[in-house]
Amino acid sequence: DVKVTQSSRYLVKRTGEKVFLECVQDMDHENMFWYRQDPGLGLRLIYFSYDVKMKEKGDIPEGYSVSREKKERFSLILESASTNQTSMYLCASSSPRLAGRGETQYFGPGTRLLVL
Amino acid sequence: KNQVEQSPQSLIILEGKNCTLQCNYTVSPFSNLRWYKQDTGRGPVSLTIMTFSENTKSNGRYTATLDADTKQSSLHITASQLSDSASYICVVSAGRFPTGGGNKLTFGTGTQLKVEL
Numbered sequence: 001d002v003k004v005t006q007s008s009r010y011l012v013k014r015t016g017e018k019v020f021l022e023c024v025q026d027m028d029h030e031n032m033f034w035y036r037q038d039p040g041l042g043l044r045l046i047y048f049s050y051d052v053k054m055k056e057k058g059d060i061p062e063g064y065s066v067s068r069e070k071k072e073r074f075s076l077i078l079e080s081a082s083t084n085q086t087s088m089y090l091c092a093s094s095s096p097r098l099a100g101r102g103e104t105q106y107f108g109p110g111t112r113l114l115v116l
Numbered sequence: 117k118n119q120v121e122q123s124p125q126s127l128i129i130l131e132g133k134n135c136t137l138q139c140n141y142t143v144s145p146f147s148n149l150r151w152y153k154q155d156t157g158r159g160p161v162s163l164t165i166m167t168f169s170e171n172t173k174s175n176g177r178y179t180a181t182l183d184a185d186t187k188q189s190s191l192h193i194t195a196s197q198l199s200d201s202a203s204y205i206c207v208v209s210a211g212r213f214p215t216g217g218g219n220k221l222t223f224g225t226g227t228q229l230k231v232e233l
Binding site: 004009031033040041042043044045048050054056090092094096103104105106107108109110 | 120150157158159160161162165205213215218219221222223224225226
């Protein structure tokens with residue numbers, strides 16, 4: 001089974017702090033994604049990566065950056081956290097080698113971030 | 117703008133009863149449609165996937181239907197159980213990103229289902 005893990009389930013940070021969210025997948029997937037999930041809104045894509053050191057902006061990249069130095073690890077960075085970044089952050093991974101199954105995205109458990 | 121709308125927003129049913137959740141989408145180009153189940157405090161898990169040519173897909177007590185002409189899908193849950201309490205999210209793929217980095221997905225806001233004794 002695919003396993004996607006996220007470094008923290010809950011985080012509390014102060015405005016202006018630099019925040020790192022880590023995601024690790026164990027299935028050798030090429031693609032990794034960061035989403036945020038807010039009440040009343042569907043999941044929104046922040047950034048994704050299709051290979052080591054490669055990244056693409058999603059729909060809401062402002063205020064975020066990402067890093068992918070190793071295939072299995074994808075980090076989301078909030079350079080200077082703000083209260084409007086309080087949210088649930090979900091990481092996902094997928095592989096085009098599994099496109100016959102519609103290239104399912106497998107999600108981690110999420111990190112609930114509160115910025116005070 | 118690609119959109120996915122789900123109804124109802126929330127639903128409470130008694131254990132053992134059936135229910136149907138609805139999804140309407142305006143996504144172009146259409147590649148496939150999935151239903152995900154998201155338990156509280158967890159990430160979404162894929163239940164079913166349907167392409168343009170498929171109009172029904174089952175996964176145990178879950179049966180999804182797709183009408184590509186009217187751009188509607190439904191998820192029917194039979195003989196509900198307490199463990200079915202979760203958010204059910206309809207997700208439509210508009211094909212792959214130009215870089216090939218996976219599918220471009222549009223997510224609905226989900227239907228929150230609660231199954232009670």
